[in-house]
Amino acid sequence: MNTHGYRVAVVGATGAVGQQMIKTLESRDFPIDKLTLLSSARSAGKKVTYKGEEITVQEAKPEIFDDIDIALFSAGGSVSKELAPEAAKRGAVCIDNTSAFRMDPDVPLVVPEVNEEEIRNHNGIIANPNCSTIQMVAALEPVRKKFGLDKVIVSTYQAVSGAGAAAIDELHSQSQAILDGREAKAEVLPVKSGKKHHQIAFNAIPQIDNFEENGYTFEEMKMINETKKIMAMPELKVAATCVRLPIVTGHSESVYFEIKDENVTAEDIKTLLKDAPGIILQDSPEEQLYPMPADAVGSNDVFVGRIRKDLDDRRSFHMWVVSDNLLKGAAWNSVQIAESLIKLNLITRK
Amino acid sequence: MNTHGYRVAVVGATGAVGQQMIKTLESRDFPIDKLTLLSSARSAGKKVTYKGEEITVQEAKPEIFDDIDIALFSAGGSVSKELAPEAAKRGAVCIDNTSAFRMDPDVPLVVPEVNEEEIRNHNGIIANPNCSTIQMVAALEPVRKKFGLDKVIVSTYQAVSGAGAAAIDELHSQSQAILDGREAKAEVLPVKSGKKHHQIAFNAIPQIDNFEENGYTFEEMKMINETKKIMAMPELKVAATCVRLPIVTGHSESVYFEIKDENVTAEDIKTLLKDAPGIILQDSPEEQLYPMPADAVGSNDVFVGRIRKDLDDRRSFHMWVVSDNLLKGAAWNSVQIAESLIKLNLITRK
Structure with a gap:
């Protein structure tokens, strides 16, 4: 793995969009130091392959985000509502694919081709719009x-x-x-x-x-x-x-x-x-x-x-x-926002 | 069969819409003296059941319309263009489900709930609009x-x-x-x-x-x-x-x-x-x-x-x-026009 990369978490790693997020991080060769895969207690323990390496999915808990720089959320609105503020409080930048924060005036809602500069106004959470x-x-x-x-x-x-x-x-x-x-x-x-x-x-x-x-x-x-x-x-x-x-x-x-x-x-x-x-x-x-x-x-x-x-x-x-x-409508737009964070110098390794 | 009914022909009797036309004539108990089923030479000879009676499909030819009062066409635009004027010349009222005559200013284009009275202006051909x-x-x-x-x-x-x-x-x-x-x-x-x-x-x-x-x-x-x-x-x-x-x-x-x-x-x-x-x-x-x-x-x-x-x-x-x-979009609207012809006293047995 890239040693000058970020510590990235995918929340909802076993879902349809989560799986595409992991594939997209891999195909984009996103600079990752450590990839943490999170899910509900029910799916924890499953193994997912990333760049030839097996990663065990863990149950998502607030403490885990102490060691995360970028967290991609796609595990449903209630999970985001509970965990994204906790993750943000711990210094992770959350890119949330649910509808939980999209209309929150303090949360940028971003499609990089349209309003990439809005990312600058984030307070720890950036919302990914609805696919359609x-x-x-x-x-x-x-x-x-x-x-x-x-x-x-x-x-x-x-x-x-x-x-x-x-x-x-x-x-x-x-x-x-x-x-x-x-x-x-x-x-x-x-x-x-x-x-x-x-x-x-x-x-x-x-x-x-x-x-x-x-x-x-x-x-x-x-x-x-x-x-x-x-x-x-x-x-x-x-x-x-x-x-x-x-x-x-x-x-x-x-x-x-x-x-x-x-x-x-x-x-x-x-x-x-x-x-x-x-x-x-x-x-x-x-x-x-x-x-x-x-x-x-x-x-x-x-x-x-x-x-x-x-x-x-x-x-x-x-x-x-x-x-x-699942891609531009969800996983790719989320990863693209993460790439914009790097491009605009808005993220540093904690 | 009803002895005070009409001599009805279905042109394109073996197609998806033709089949629905025959079913609709049956379910509406349309007043029919004789039902003639017509098709291309390729499908002629097939047998279709109408009210428990087997009817042999014949190849459509102009002469056949000498003995027809109402002809329902649904065999493609080229068949209608060739045969509907021939049928009309022989006194049959043609209800045409193809696009052949729809925009002809001399041909009424009818949806009975909308413009039933237009039927009065027919010159032997009434067009059934496009399904959508x-x-x-x-x-x-x-x-x-x-x-x-x-x-x-x-x-x-x-x-x-x-x-x-x-x-x-x-x-x-x-x-x-x-x-x-x-x-x-x-x-x-x-x-x-x-x-x-x-x-x-x-x-x-x-x-x-x-x-x-x-x-x-x-x-x-x-x-x-x-x-x-x-x-x-x-x-x-x-x-x-x-x-x-x-x-x-x-x-x-x-x-x-x-x-x-x-x-x-x-x-x-x-x-x-x-x-x-x-x-x-x-x-x-x-x-x-x-x-x-x-x-x-x-x-x-x-x-x-x-x-x-x-x-x-x-x-x-x-x-x-x-x-x-296949019904309101085609077969039923065609049969409905035929019912309107009777209701408005616009058709008589030749």
Whole structure:
């Protein structure tokens, strides 16, 4: 291991996102002196391989963070709420992938391509946005910067891995049951703790997370509120409809947006996004080239295509945005924030 | 059989929609004296059961329509273009489920809940709209009538059965291949005659039908143009993004719409749609009740839910619309037009 590296902890090391965090730290060759893998008591004792070395997962406890420089949290909101402040108090910088602190005014909510400089304002905790928000703002930010942005309406096409490993198993077992002509048992989606569960195989469920009183789901409100915070545009009009689909990994989004300049063409938007950081333009209708989740899996990038001008409103456009929800939507964005901490000289080994 | 009935032909009797047309004629107890089942030469000779009686499918030829009162076409645009004018010349009223005549100014484009009276203007051919258009206009028409309508933005979640029986087989065989860890072969979707084919199982394909030069697909332009024609609103702003998903039957739509009255509430829209013809309101977030394709299969109705007011624009709303694309989207709407012909006294036995 790198002897000039950091002591890094992954909290939630055995989960779907935690596993991707470990893989991403490895593939990025992140400067690590010591990697500590943490989990609930239930998963403690499991072994995970990192760079050929077996690491035993330990139960997450406050004292452990005495010896940690950077802690990546992805073990659910309640774990973050309890442990991230403890870790921060002990001098670790926490990058939290849950919704626990995202809307806290003292916590930066960061997508490095959009608001990397916000990291400077951290008080021990930096929040990683919701997966469906990250890929959308990454694609919208170059547009906002160059042409202004007034309004966004998004409809999502979200994969089950966003709901964890149990939801992936459920999609697989339900799909097999239906192909065999058996009944599909639903126990996980749309919300594990919910009163009702619905079949996801060969179906579409227009509910992600619980409902708020205003009729929107928490997932939809996350997209609305987080987008405004990340882009520092409280006045931006944002609306979202979030839908779970029988796709394992890779979120897609049908995004309508209104800019300030009515003379911009679809070609202008394509030219802009072709060179935007973290974005891959896949937009050749004549070659049937457009982003699809099956192609995006395993990539850190955000794929954009189907860019076209609205036929009625000269300031409006449509686009299709796809990304691996476990990578740019979660693990990679978290590790990317950690890399930004180093790049901006905001972290030192304790 | 009813001795005071009509001589009815189904053209494309062995296809996915044709089969549903025959079932629907049976379940509606449509007044039929003689049912003639027609197809291409390739499928001629097959036998189909109607009300316990075996009927042999014949090759479709112009002369056959000499003895037909009502002809339901669903055998592809080229068959309709060739045979529907021949059938009409011979006195049959053709109800055409293809896109061949939909935008012809001399051909009514009808969704009975919206513009039944248009049937009176037929010249031997009445067009059945595109499946994704029908369910949307059925849900929007009561809104337009009561509160006015300015703008519609729709993102679709479309089932593979809209692309025919071969696409259903492809989804099933690809799903099994992927569950078995084998490679998924793609030969049908998104467009059978297209240069490239993409995996649909556990994926999302943002292409339905071919692309036009403006970057929109024909499916998207159908939704845009047909909606304006059916609602008789050439000035209506409509935009669409159409996406194929790993669902066998049942199209879903995330519909954003702007009305003229800013004092309308989501409750007002719900109250209105609860009693609208052909609409079933499924909108109780607290009970996790909303429309889903798996629940809509086999029903003639259009299911609407997730109705909520936009948080920024007082004249804007969001809703989620689901229907069986083979029934209200095709077979049922065609048979319903035939029933309207009888109801309005527009058809007589030759």
